[in-house]
């Protein structure tokens with residue numbers, strides 16, 4: 015299987031953490047792919063018209079995207095503990111947490127793009143800051159339950175979002191206001207699959 019990959023992408027990181035947890039990392043051929051909102055990537059668009067990573071191309075040429083789809087596909091390929099609970103409340107909670115982590119990442123990426131513009135829009139910056147505050151507060155409110163529940167795609171998405179804060183927003187100390195969340199993240203960060211996928215700025 016070929017994965018359009020980057021060591022900088024937090025969505026790719028989700029997929030790689032799942033691959034490591036599932037014992038499938040060595041089945042993936044990683045193809046370094048630079049995806050950017052302002053630069054559609056012709057080769058990538060042959061596999062994914064949205065020009066986004068991660069995109070997984072199966073051996074028969076079938077392309078899968080986006081990260082939730084790829085992660086669930088990989089989770090079906092192994093016999094160990096499942097990262098996507100099969101049904102019931104546990105599944106809905108894991109999917110909601112994944113949506114929260116992915117949505118957090120969506121606006122962090124937009125925020126980063128906005129910051130890089132010659133004249134950043136104040137209303138956009140203020141909106142992203144308000145969402146960051148409310149999202150961190152929401153994760154904090156459920157941190158005890160998060161720590162107590164079986165490791166799932168929800169934990170992976172939230173952990174990747176917090177890791178992305180450290181990678182790209184390091185000047186802003188989220189741990190100061192959220193010490194319990196910081197402790198949860200330290201436990202998450204200690205997992206071998208998370209250690210093996212630390213982001214790298216190779217630009």
Ligand SMILES: N[C@@H](CCC(=O)N[C@@H](CS)C(=O)NCC(=O)O)C(=O)O
Nearest residue numbers: 023025049050051066067068080081
């Ligand atoms: N919902 C997608 C989001 C993927 C995404 O936004 N990836 C970024 C890189 S981290 C990207 O490819 N950006 C290029 C673009 O927006 O054109 C997923 O979960 O895979």
